[in-house]
Amino acid sequence: MTLEEFLATTHGQVRSEIADPNTSHAYEESVFSEIVMQHMSDVGMTFEPRVCHYAAKVGNANLRLSGYAVSEDVDQLDLFVSIYSGSDILDTIPDAETKQAAEQCLRFLTKCAEGRLASTMDESNDAYVLALTIQESFEQIEEIRVFVLTDKVAKAKNFKPREINGKTVKLEVMDIERLHRHWSEGKPRDELVVNFEEIAKVPLPCIYVPGEAMDYDYALTAIPGDVLRLVYEKYGARLLEANVRSFLSSTGKVNKGIRDTLRGDPEKFMAYNNGIVLVADEAQLGRCPDGAPGILWLKGMQVVNGGQTTASLYFTKKKYPEVDLGKVRVPAKIIILHAVDSAAEESLISDISRYANSQNAVKQSDLSANKPFHIELEKLALSIYCPDGSSRWFYERAAGSYNTMLTREGTTPAKLKQLKATIPTSRKITKTDLAKYISAYDQKPDQVSLGSQKNFERFMEAMKSAESDGSVQMPSVADFKRIVAKAIIYKAAQKLIRPRFPAFQANITTYVVSLLANKLDDKIDLAHVWLQQDISASLKDLILLWANEVNDVLHKSANGRMISEWAKKQECWDVVRSAKYSDYPDGISEIMAM
Numbered sequence: 001m002t003l004e005e006f007l008a009t010t011h012g013q014v015r016s017e018i019a020d021p022n023t024s025h026a027y028e029e030s031v032f033s034e035i036v037m038q039h040m041s042d043v044g045m046t047f048e049p050r051v052c053h054y055a056a057k058v059g060n061a062n063l064r065l066s067g068y069a070v071s072e073d074v075d076q077l078d079l080f081v082s083i084y085s086g087s088d089i090l091d092t093i094p095d096a097e098t099k100q101a102a103e104q105c106l107r108f109l110t111k112c113a114e115g116r117l118a119s120t121m122d123e124s125n126d127a128y129v130l131a132l133t134i135q136e137s138f139e140q141i142e143e144i145r146v147f148v149l150t151d152k153v154a155k156a157k158n159f160k161p162r163e164i165n166g167k168t169v170k171l172e173v174m175d176i177e178r179l180h181r182h183w184s185e186g187k188p189r190d191e192l193v194v195n196f197e198e199i200a201k202v203p204l205p206c207i208y209v210p211g212e213a214m215d216y217d218y219a220l221t222a223i224p225g226d227v228l229r230l231v232y233e234k235y236g237a238r239l240l241e242a243n244v245r246s247f248l249s250s251t252g253k254v255n256k257g258i259r260d261t262l263r264g265d266p267e268k269f270m271a272y273n274n275g276i277v278l279v280a281d282e283a284q285l286g287r288c289p290d291g292a293p294g295i296l297w298l299k300g301m302q303v304v305n306g307g308q309t310t311a312s313l314y315f316t317k318k319k320y321p322e323v324d325l326g327k328v329r330v331p332a333k334i335i336i337l338h339a340v341d342s343a344a345e346e347s348l349i350s351d352i353s354r355y356a357n358s359q360n361a362v363k364q365s366d367l368s369a370n371k372p373f374h375i376e377l378e379k380l381a382l383s384i385y386c387p388d389g390s391s392r393w394f395y396e397r398a399a400g401s402y403n404t405m406l407t408r409e410g411t412t413p414a415k416l417k418q419l420k421a422t423i424p425t426s427r428k429i430t431k432t433d434l435a436k437y438i439s440a441y442d443q444k445p446d447q448v449s450l451g452s453q454k455n456f457e458r459f460m461e462a463m464k465s466a467e468s469d470g471s472v473q474m475p476s477v478a479d480f481k482r483i484v485a486k487a488i489i490y491k492a493a494q495k496l497i498r499p500r501f502p503a504f505q506a507n508i509t510t511y512v513v514s515l516l517a518n519k520l521d522d523k524i525d526l527a528h529v530w531l532q533q534d535i536s537a538s539l540k541d542l543i544l545l546w547a548n549e550v551n552d553v554l555h556k557s558a559n560g561r562m563i564s565e566w567a568k569k570q571e572c573w574d575v576v577r578s579a580k581y582s583d584y585p586d587g588i589s590e591i592m593a594m
Helices: 003-016 025-042 095-113 128-140 176-185 196-200 225-240 253-264 266-272 307-319 342-356 372-383 401-409 413-422 431-441 452-468 477-500 505-520 526-532 537-558 570-578
Strands: 049-058 061-070 076-083 143-150 158-164 167-174 193-195 204-209 216-224 276-280 282-287 293-299 302-305 329-337 394-396 428-430
Touching (some): 003 025, 003 413, 025 049, 025 076, 025 477, 076 095, 193 196, 216 225, 225 329, 253 307, 276 293, 293 329, 302 307, 372 394, 372 477, 431 452, 431 477, 477 505
Parallel strands (some): 076 143, 276 329
Antiparallel strands (some): 158 167
């Protein structure tokens, strides 16, 4: 898929998420932000994202924000600001414009850090909770990044870091070109090229074992502590995309031990530490000064075990500059992948992560792709056609497999166009999407409100429990159609609700879907929804009616608490489902006569 085709596809995805074609440009920009941020979260570049449109003038300063993501320990913060054109003509954007957007986002950060913004905001504002969080937790935040998101092509993909109130803030641009690389390859780690000869001045000495009959090569080495710190400084949490994605805080027993060893006995670090496990897509070998084999560079380097070790080197040196990492060596096992396709590659990485990790909690969605349930669902999606006999839904069991399919089968412009018409992105369901749709319909809106990864973890835990007692069965054709029908209902509700509420649209959507299931579950004809591949105008009217009423209940019952936090409580769902709602009208075609 060319860059121009990808641009048109991206805009098509934005428009497919919008029910009203006459919606405002600002709303399109929010949808674009959500799509890009969710992609970055799915591939591990950021944490659970939240769309949060904020624009204001404070004094003479313009402040802008499109979304944010915060780590669980509130020690890492990502801020996003979007520049969206919506034009299907590929265009460039001057660095001055992306810099200006970054500056407006930095001003937002500065005002929050200085405690000068939260006090001036309406507490119902979607950005209020973030402003308060930054104000109260700024000292403990160890890593801050600002991303400019745009559907244009930017020359510079990153800018010189800035210092804000004693904190280093990294500035990056996620433009349409960079997004295209991610989506076409299905792995943004391709951007990570670590040149050891450049960083360490010499190749990395190693023992290298070619995998003659295997889908990987193998190397053993010891990486200088300073080198690993510099690599993390440059790439940050992106090094951990195949692993935990975030760094567990140094309050934990293991991390505290790492920190104390670095400060007190750096020479003994290699003896005490279990080492790290890396995967990479390519490796270039050379010779060390003594003639021994050495690694010149690694492309697509990922830490699948030892994320806390890697990050601890960086954060300990930052907090205690006197620490001498020149005395530190980190044992490392490196796996150079040669898998033939993305599914096989993800399977291998998942197995490496599973067996290598004994301390870190790997993202459940990364390790679950090869569960029989997901494999069977993928098979069903490949074989079941929609009622029109030509179009299909796509279940993305392995990350990036949808784009791999487009590339593999869309070998000509005509074939690609036909492929995208029969299997559009609006009919793609990811593993975390699946868990969201099913959990919402299973009346667990509080669980869904925890975020995609936590909800997925609980979804898989429930499945594992069902497997252990023998009550789980592999999905059938009828099950697949019911799942798709639930996806259609959820996606339709999302389209309707998004533009009509200024904040907390995701919480309202989830609660409305759960309310539909609670009030009408035994009456909703999912087979009818599958046959129509849409919901009726009458059901859409009911969703909007109940959305307004659910929104009122959420705000009244929150008692001053943030809706997004209140929505995570079981108590919130108890209040919402027991409230009084308008009766549903007669004539809704999806409701069966009882």
